[in-house]
Amino acid sequence: MRLPLLDVEARVAAALRAAGASGAMAEATAAALVLAEGQGLGSHGLSRVGQYATHLRNGRVNGAAVPRVLRRKGGALVVDAEEGLAFPACALAVQEAVAGAREHGIAVAGVVRSHHCGVVVDHLRAAAAAGFVGLGFANSPAAMPAAGGRHPVFGTNPVAAIFPRGAAEPLMIDLSLSEVARGKVMVAAKAGKPIPEGWALDAAGNPTTDAQAALAGSMLAIGAATSSKGAMLALVVELLVTALIGAHFGFEASSFFVDEGNRPGIGQAFIVIDPGALAGAAHYVERVDVLVAEMLQDNGVRLPGARRAALLRQAQADGLDVPDALLQAWPAA
């Protein structure tokens, strides 16, 4: 059924409330999932409603959580997500980081006792709206080995960045540090198809092209076929979000893709920086434009975020086509 975005949001929020989420948690989460779906990011969109609802019902998520600032020193602060869905906590963290960057030039906000945070760069939109540059990092349940290792230690540990551009749409970079998303292996496994080499290891730590064996094993980091750089970047993200901020390690968290399991307690970290404190706000915007012009000299280059923005405009105009099966599967409002 084709529905306006706001209608989809209302239905998702109702489904999450029915599963035990507070009104505020349900609304923030519904808005984020519909925003992802509208941008064409289905793996972080409506497909997650059932998962989040199940986690709420099974006690893997605290539906009554109210995120709060746990501690703060200058431009550094930690938000406690209280084991709720991540979205209200991430919103609070970025809001506080924007305030911190306004005062201190730069700020970092960590989120602990958190859950799956969806599209990391979307949390940074509030930073770009203030004219600030944002960086985002998240860890996730263990899926990738350390460089040279054979068992999963790190999550696919996404990295995001947002660069506002004055009147133009911000540049939005958002990528996981695995060679491919685990979802691609799940699709191959369901279809009974093999996967390319370089995507995954089996449970014994050996390279595999068997999608089922890969799901029981490890995903590989970007470029793992030829270097350990991707795995080293995953280590950096893991340490920033855990040891530095205080969240749990990916190897301490149960997978998001199972119904039972612990409250994952993984985390997010957002760094927000005011160009006005460094190169100057006007100089910053001018120089981004210069770089963009240089990049666009090659026909094959597309700006990061441009495709998502175009899809979102289309969804805002035309609504979203939500499968009836999905609508019926959601807990009733």
Next chain:
Amino acid sequence: MRLPLLDVEARVAAALRAAGASGAMAEATAAALVLAEGQGLGSHGLSRVGQYATHLRNGRVNGAAVPRVLRRKGGALVVDAEEGLAFPACALAVQEAVAGAREHGIAVAGVVRSHHCGVVVDHLRAAAAAGFVGLGFANSPAAMPAAGGRHPVFGTNPVAAIFPRGAAEPLMIDLSLSEVARGKVMVAAKAGKPIPEGWALDAAGNPTTDAQAALAGSMLAIGAATSSKGAMLALVVELLVTALIGAHFGFEASSFFVDEGNRPGIGQAFIVIDPGALAGAAHYVERVDVLVAEMLQDNGVRLPGARRAALLRQAQADGLDVPDALLQAWPAA
């Protein structure tokens, strides 16, 4: 000739002074190059003395530069390297960022009007010595295309991170975002050998295995054979160091590997964060140890920085073997 590290430093400093560097610039640079050489990082070690001396003599480097803080707001500041060699400016930037993180919990220090900064993570040792986490970013003369592009826009744009570990040696991550260092292509070109696919494009923007053609073209980002993630990370580093901080773009800078050319004016950015402001200093150290133990369950895993540290201890004990040809090639003291 085998020489103690301090003797090598003195000879390098003398060579740089003879080429026009101030005493402070020569000493800071010599210490950094010998530190790199001692860690087995020859491409950023003594092989650079001749290049830096030539740039000093040809006016590509201002030997009289005195780095200074150009502007500051809270925990954010910009250091002007005054077109000198980068090392004294990077040292000042990290020193100021450490002071900023002590006061504000987090700080960022950019370096503008700079030059080749050697091993990025070595600049962050001062942050680790204070018990702080450090991140480092540098841009460099254009060598890699944007995602989907055909001509060089970004440098190989190294990323570094340091995580102190209490009494144990810090974890030191340091990698360029190119699939391989340009130096490897230069070695192949000199030897008349081909390079693997996935390393480079030729001048027309097509994949090549011809090392000479690659030198006239572009290096590729990590994992470029299968994804654009590496190129997207290079874009993030480029924007942080240029638009945000105020340095020149990589495509505005002449190569470090030519004698004539402009003062490159590229830059560096360092972010320093106090774990005491977030998870807490003791909790931080404990948790890094937990992650390290988990990583080391697999025999194949080595900790980042461990090999460099072992080589450095050996060089400190045994001295460095400096080829006579190199000693004779340096400008006389």
